[in-house]
Amino acid sequence: MSAALELEAAPALEVREVAVHFSGLVAIASMSFRVPEGRIVSLIGPNGAGKTTAFNVITGFLRPTKGSVLFRGTDITRLTPDRIAALGVVRTFQRTSIFAGCTVFDNVLTAMHLQGKAETWAALLRLPSARRETERQHVAVREILEFVGLTHRADELASNLAYGEQRLLGIAIALAASPKLILFDEPAAGLNPSETEEFMAVVKRIRDRGVTVLLVEHDMRMVMSISDLVVVLNHGRIIAEGPPEAIQSNPDVIRAYLGQGVKRAQA
Numbered sequence: 001m002s003a004a005l006e007l008e009a010a011p012a013l014e015v016r017e018v019a020v021h022f023s024g025l026v027a028i029a030s031m032s033f034r035v036p037e038g039r040i041v042s043l044i045g046p047n048g049a050g051k052t053t054a055f056n057v058i059t060g061f062l063r064p065t066k067g068s069v070l071f072r073g074t075d076i077t078r079l080t081p082d083r084i085a086a087l088g089v090v091r092t093f094q095r096t097s098i099f100a101g102c103t104v105f106d107n108v109l110t111a112m113h114l115q116g117k118a119e120t121w122a123a124l125l126r127l128p129s130a131r132r133e134t135e136r137q138h139v140a141v142r143e144i145l146e147f148v149g150l151t152h153r154a155d156e157l158a159s160n161l162a163y164g165e166q167r168l169l170g171i172a173i174a175l176a177a178s179p180k181l182i183l184f185d186e187p188a189a190g191l192n193p194s195e196t197e198e199f200m201a202v203v204k205r206i207r208d209r210g211v212t213v214l215l216v217e218h219d220m221r222m223v224m225s226i227s228d229l230v231v232v233l234n235h236g237r238i239i240a241e242g243p244p245e246a247i248q249s250n251p252d253v254i255r256a257y258l259g260q261g262v263k264r265a266q267a
C-alpha cells in the first residue's frame with residue numbers, strides 16, 4: 001500500500017497541530033502527523049528536536065500549549081496518563097522500571113495485575129472465578145514470555161538478566177497491559193548489534209499481531225529497516241514524512257539529521 005493510501009486509512013493516532021512551549025522556549029512549534037493502524041511509525045530527528053516531548057503529550061504526561069491528540073478518533077489530549085494507558089496506549093521508557101529483586105515471571109504477572117483491578121476483590125475473597133482468573137493470567141504471562149523469547153529465563157531474577165534481555169522484559173511488561181498502540185523511546189540505545197536484531201524481530205512480530213507501534217530512535221539502520229513510515233522532526237517542526245526510502249533520499253532530512261545520524265549509527 002502506498003504512503004498516500006496509508007495516510008487515508010483510519011489512523012490509530014492523530015496528532016493535530018500540537019505546540020508545546022516551556023516558559024518561552026518552543027519545544028514543539030506545530031506538529032501534525034498520523035500513525036496508521038497496525039503499522040510501525042518512527043519519529044526521528046536531532047537531539048532536542050522535540051521527540052520525547054511529543055511522546056509526553058501523546059501519553060498524557062504533558063498538556064500541550066495548543067492542539068489535540070486523537071486515539072482511534074477519541075480526543076485524549078486532556079486525559080490523565082492512566083486513563084490513556086487504560087485505552088491501550090502503552091509506553092516503554094529508555095530505562096524500564098522492572099523489579100530487579102523479582103523473577104522475570106513475577107515482573108510480567110505484576111504488570112498484568114496492575115491493570116486488572118476488578119479481579120483484585122474476587123482474589124481477596126478467594127472466589128472460584130478468581131482462581132480461574134489467576135490460571136488465565138499465568139497462561140497469558142507464559143505466552144508473553146514465549147512471544148519475546150524469555151521462556152527459558154522465567155524463573156531468573158530480573159537483576160540477573162543481560163542488558164538486551166532486560167529490554168525484552170520491558171517489552172513483556174508493556175505487552176501485559178494489552179496495548180493497542182505501543183510507544184518505544186530509544187529502544188535500541190545501548191544494545192549490541194545482535195540484541196538490536198532480536199529486538200527488531202520482536203517489534204515486527206508485535207506489529208504483525210495488529211498492534212500499532214510508534215518509535216523514537218536514533219539507530220538509523222533499525223529505523224530504516226523496520227518502519228512503514230518515518231516522521232522527521234527538526235527544531236520542533238516536521239520537515240518530512242514518508243516511507244523510509246523517500247526519507248533517506250530527502251535532501252532536507254540529510255542536511256538536518258541523516259548525515260549526522262548515519263555516522264552515529266555506524267559508530
Ligand SMILES: Nc1ncnc2c1ncn2[C@@H]1O[C@H](COP(=O)(O)OP(=O)(O)OP(=O)(O)O)[C@@H](O)[C@H]1O
Nearest residue numbers: 022025026027045046047048049050051052053054
Ligand atoms: N520540562 C522541560 N522544561 C523546559 N524545557 C524542556 C523540557 N523538556 C524538554 N525541554 C526542551 O524542549 C526541547 C525538546 O526536547 P526533547 O527532549 O523533546 O527533544 P528530543 O528530540 O527528545 O531530544 P533527544 O533526542 O536528545 O532525546 C529541548 O530544547 C529541551 O531542552
